[in-house]
Amino acid sequence: MSEIVTAGILVIGDEILSGRTKDKNIGFIAEYLTNIGIDLKEVRVVSDDEPDIIAALDALRHRYTYVFTTGGIGPTHDDITADSVAKAFGVGIDHHPEVVARFRERWSEQDLNEARLRMARIPDGAELIQSATILAPGFKIGNVIVMAGVPSIMQAMMDIVAPKLKSGVRMLSDTVRANAREGDIGSPLRAIAAAHPDTIIGSYPFMDEEQKPNTNLVVRSRDPEKLAAAMAAVKDMLAGLNITR
Amino acid sequence: MSEIVTAGILVIGDEILSGRTKDKNIGFIAEYLTNIGIDLKEVRVVSDDEPDIIAALDALRHRYTYVFTTGGIGPTHDDITADSVAKAFGVGIDHHPEVVARFRERWSEQDLNEARLRMARIPDGAELIQSATILAPGFKIGNVIVMAGVPSIMQAMMDIVAPKLKSGVRMLSDTVRANAREGDIGSPLRAIAAAHPDTIIGSYPFMDEEQKPNTNLVVRSRDPEKLAAAMAAVKDMLAGLNITR
Structure with a gap:
């Protein structure tokens, strides 16, 4: 498996x-x-x-x-x-x-x-x-x-x-809405991605319902604990952001 | 050109x-x-x-x-x-x-x-x-x-x-609705495609507004005369069909 x-x-x-x-x-x-x-x-x-x-x-x-x-x-x-x-x-x-x-x-x-x-x-x-x-x-x-x-x-x-078909260990995925522009979180997000090598972290910009640039952050991993750890780091980072949109 | x-x-x-x-x-x-x-x-x-x-x-x-x-x-x-x-x-x-x-x-x-x-x-x-x-x-x-x-x-x-960008001679295209199922026109259409080598003839099935299987036939060519000749052959073929849908 x-x-x-x-x-x-x-x-x-x-x-x-x-x-x-x-x-x-x-x-x-x-x-x-x-x-x-x-x-x-x-x-x-x-x-x-x-x-x-x-x-x-x-x-x-x-x-x-x-x-x-x-x-x-x-x-x-x-x-x-x-x-x-x-x-x-x-x-x-x-x-x-x-x-x-x-x-x-x-x-x-x-x-x-x-x-x-x-x-x-x-x-x-x-x-x-x-x-x-x-x-x-x-x-x-x-x-x-x-x-x-x-x-x-x-x-x-x-x-x-x-x-x-044979299937492998399923890739798990979790998404958080950043309420920030991609450019405001790119640097800390890169550090988190580097610190969590068995996860894949994606950043996807979109225009939100207030017509403001917003970003979905998606963490993927086959290991639920590693996924949870990376997502916790992402959420900590977002909570500490000091930005105005 | x-x-x-x-x-x-x-x-x-x-x-x-x-x-x-x-x-x-x-x-x-x-x-x-x-x-x-x-x-x-x-x-x-x-x-x-x-x-x-x-x-x-x-x-x-x-x-x-x-x-x-x-x-x-x-x-x-x-x-x-x-x-x-x-x-x-x-x-x-x-x-x-x-x-x-x-x-x-x-x-x-x-x-x-x-x-x-x-x-x-x-x-x-x-x-x-x-x-x-x-x-x-x-x-x-x-x-x-x-x-x-x-x-x-x-x-x-x-x-x-x-x-x-440089662009070439534009590919021209003409479409006719066959009012026939693909399987009813496949053989004559193959003969027309073989007889018109400088054209590309595509056959695309769809469900029409009466929920009957229908087919769009698309003739493409860079040469307008060859396109017209192939399309005329397709339309002649369709007019001569003796099928019930």
Whole structure:
């Protein structure tokens, strides 16, 4: 249980890079992973281009415990994620009999055309991520979890796959509102961060309800005692501030 | 004017990877770049970690015409973007006299502490990105544009830096609503995409106002005639569809 479990996200899609579609998956997966004790370390967004997908996938899958991909598993010509993943792993890809059987239950012979059958193409050896409400399945191969780009479907897939993942010691987090501007607390905060090496202290400015610059201070640690000690030091520092805002 | 100008985005910040903050900058910059004729090719998100920042920056800046970074230029210990950029370029970094002079106009001697002075640290040779309303400046060094993480400030910085960038032939785009499910048009759409190689055809499913699965088809090209020809083929295909939804 003391292992640190890490992850990368690979978002695949021209529509994100053109700005036509605003990604909502990164934030969702990031929060989800934090809650189940997996450290998200890196995100990449690439276009619907096979060499780019393979290069990013290889970089991430060799570096992190898990890689989550979103997008590119639909029925059209620009959906090339499954083929790219198969190439990255050096395995074959074919229509998965179980998926084809489910498609035949759902669609008539006429509707189950070549395009829809593409959604049944799964790399050899992959494990399906599916449910009664998910039409085109995702899959897990090695440490790579391949999911849909449509947020509601991706979220359903996360719920299916999450219980199968190993998770590490959860990163704990505590937040205090400084009622001070970042610039007024930067120097003492740096000293506290240096004195509490097993914690991560973040400083996030925001405009408060009085339209004054304010700051949230977030202390994170896997060790509850170290977190509490660092947070106590932060609160002592804030209590001793002599500033006017 | 026939040059293709490309870009990468590097988002820097633990708070994005933990899911605490939901990024709004990628979508904004993506759309902005499309509108000024710059092709966004890749996005990366990394933590507040100097080796990770430098590695991602080096990968992106050698590959694309421009790199836009967001985050990590505030006054606290976790703001390490400027120092990381200086190291990546192998140049020194020091308090920029022009920025310090502006800070002295704004803050009293007591308020202009070490933390705030950190925001005046600019890599040698960088050009400032600033205005009367921007407190801590961004900067441009080589092909790297360093901006704030707070969306409103980042957006102001984009407006300042954009006129100085070279832009290529703008990618044109046209969209048609298919009134069909993706799976019903995947095969003919693939044939059209193959027959129109200087265009990019994207297929984006959505639930329409009648809660039926529907699809937007987007044709993109730098050549208006080729775009029009491909879009005409798409519309002919849609008009000839014999499907019930």
